[in-house]
Amino acid sequence: MGILGLRAKPPRVSKGFKYLSDDGRVMVVIVDVRGGEYYEAFRKAFKVLGGLRKLISSGDKVVIKPNVGFTHSDAVTNPILVRDFARYIMDEVPNANIIIAESAVAGNDTSYCFESTGYMDALGNLDVKIVDLKRLSGTVKVRTDSRLIPYINVYELVYDADVLISMPMLKRHIEATVTISLKNMMGAIPDSEKRKFHLIGLSRCIALLNKVLNPDLAVIDATRIMAKSGPGHGEIIELNKIIISSDLVAADLIAAKMLFEAEGVERPLEKALNVKHIRLAYKLDIGTLDLSRIKIINIEV
């Protein structure tokens, strides 16, 4: 029974809430954080979006999934940014149960990654749980509609979240071209599943995984980005931006465009539209790539 995936669970039920503008377009907020005041940046961004309380209600289990796949701090989401976001959520929704969960790249020790990249120092004093998924969470089988991979093993903690937030660092990726909020969800599956993804076809599996997990929000750390090559080693560029949207595909498109612009690539938008897993995610109706349906709002702190 189990092998055939008959006991598999349905996709994660998300709140289904999207931050839309008055004319029904998907909002993507780009915040300039040159001064380094991230808390203020989140406050302003969510004021423009319409408030965090629309997404997170009191008592919710909020799982923030940063990218802490590596042992050096150049390749992970800025811990200060994660801390300030957690603090902002706590102040807005006092009863929220915040969990920061990650399973590092295959073969890396997640607990050590959290320690060596400064997460323990930054978040240690805060009332949040930092979870090494590889050690502390069981897995559940979740059904997909695809015949390619009938079910995906996902960490239970992520599956059970009321609100799932993808908080990646904007990076180049050697296999998937870019690694942003969609690719970041690879950290919610065990190493054995990651291996399977590479065997079957990474881009399609990333799209299917996001269909199954339905993340509610993308908060992309573009304070410093990794260009030219990645995800472990690359050229670090200070961009001082944060991108926030409840539409992961639109957020990834805008972020990818920004990355290619910073690299000096010709026709960055076209290149961003051609990223395979973003296009496949759009085809699976996870979000929109239609630029007429995306409203980009630039704000400064």
Place this chain on the structure above:
Amino acid sequence: MSMTRKFLRPPGAISEEEFLRKCIKCGKCVEACEKYGSGCLELLSIFKGLRYWRTPTFNPFKAPCEILGKCSVRQYCIEACPTGALVKRHSYKLGKVIWNPNKCIKVRGGECLVCIEVCPMNAIRFANKVLQVRDSICRGCGKCVHACPGRALTLIPC
């Protein structure tokens, strides 16, 4: 003439001949690795030869060695060794990576290069369908070997 290494050894292992003489097969390094490290060490079975029986070996398929990560400050396996068969050094090299193009998913047209992603030393390059592991930089920690979904990489003693 010194004996060539037949099996991968824990970090800091002295020359094979000396190692076999000094190792008392207590298994303390393996216990320390299980407890504090990644659990990449194991004891060789009797079928590998009586001489090698119960001597420790590094198995990258079980887990990669954390010599460049968690264990970079303290090498618990070496500290556990009572006879000095494992000694602390300035830097460690555990083995040499061998690539099999017939099993490589990237060469066969798939979307992979997980080896480059996980390499902590950035020692791997891929160009013109050839994977190059730069031996001067590679420390043989086995992260790429462990992560490779096609099992195209193997670690051999050096």
